[in-house]
Amino acid sequence: MTPAKLDLSPLRRAAAWRPAEYAFWLLPVAAFFLFPKSLALLSQIAITALFCLSLDLILGYAGIVSLGHAAFFGLGAYAAGLMAKYGWGDPLLGLAGAAVMAAAAGFLTSFLVLRGTDLTRLMVTLGVSMMLYEAANKLTDFTGGVDGLQGVDIQPVLGMFSFDLYGKTAYWYSVAILFVMFWLARRLVHSPFGLSLRGIRQNVGRMPAIGAPVNARLVAAYTIGAAYAGIAGALLTQTTQFVSLDVMAFSRSAELLLILVLGGTGSLYGALIGTMVFMAAHHFLSDINPQYWQFWLGAALVLIVLFARDGIMGLLRKLSTRARTSS
């Protein structure tokens, strides 16, 4: 028997873009024309989607569960805000600064999440984010504390597109950054490095036995995830020209985990779709029932973890295989 007999294309072409993906990325374009009055909300969705993507990289691929991911989001938000306040208002420069800042914090704290079970990791990530939150709260000269960081002056994107009142620039800027970062993440998860992260998530005990340095890989994944979160935070600062203390709040971390589970982990698109569904549901449900909208969210969450472990993406995948087998 020779290997020539085996059709290798399923693995060879695993990273090729699928038609559904092209269609998906037309959604932000369509949304711009369909909901021109909701651009602020749509920008928020793009930013949260990027934030959620960063959690998917560390949880969905490397298997590190976190309840404190807002720490890196917040660091990025403050980094970009402070840079803009003190004269470094170029948006892309701000993103870079935020990424470096968050990556450094991610690298340093990654060593705390290497060991231990999911419970230890939840508590360690939570603890780190609580400390950073209170540090930002206390350093009022620097961060503005509970009053928030004022005087964030953002220059036009690429020196050409200034942030307008209608939020058009903010929207396209957020979507463009989301797309570029998604594209990079997509390359990463389909690479041998990404495969090794999946290996770590699926059987961490086997990886050293095939020669993989597990801890170094986890440090790298956590650092990258933190940088992504930092960029998302910076986008929020730049599009709202303000940093409030709640960028680092626990509720933001918890909500993010919820969104990712809702969308489905380990597919990148689950993070994006989960964010869209969650934010849209939030918007409409809180319109109908401003005080109690979280009731329905809670119900959806319970149903999903009990009956659809792989979230919305899992359901979509099941539907598409069923459609294919029946046709």
Added chain:
Amino acid sequence: MTPVLQTRNLSKRFGGFFASKDVSLSIEPGARHALIGPNGAGKTTLINLLTGFLEPSAGEVFLKGEDVTRLAQHQRVKRGLVRTFQINRLFAEMTVLESVTLSVCERLGLGWSWWRPVGDHTAAIDEAAELLATLRLLDVAHEQTRSLAYGRQRMIEIALALAARPQVLLLDEPAAGVPTDESRELFETIAQLPRDVTIVLIEHDMDLVFRFAERISVLVGGALLTEDVPEVIAKDRRVREVYLGEALDG
């Protein structure tokens, strides 16, 4: 000839209990070596110590003359010391070809490469496919690992280790739980491995051990009782007393 794998007074203590006790073992290149002993004799502990899954309380491990006692597991794998597990440690949600490609990629040092997709690393994929062909796993190459029968999964356990191109391969009960006819086939495959791979085997089925091994070490209570060729081991009175009992009379 310098031994390819050697231990010197290797011990592992859990509290007051010696799981391994003063084990000095020497394995020649190309050997077909079996470790036998009753349950709890410390066979798996010894493999864990050799591969770095456990840190010894005392003693040293040498690989091709180099002291590897303080090296991490993955560093020993890089130097050619590879193991399989008594209980499968597989990548359940990957296809068979993906998992073996993962192992090949790690050996080729591609584990940090993040730009080109796995599919573009054709050398790695071709090598994985070739390995699947020799192990007669081609028909399930694109199946999810978890969907396979236990016997096939046991074969993947070995495939992942072989993809790391071992110089010394430590097999921890490779046929455990596999139906008899399938375990014959499995051992045929192992027997056909080239002589430049040294094989150390833990196995309970004495038929298989005596057919396969050219040297046998007997462990009892964590310590090495004796080591010799199978014919001598079979006649050794102490071995029969502590371990084999009636098994060889029949």
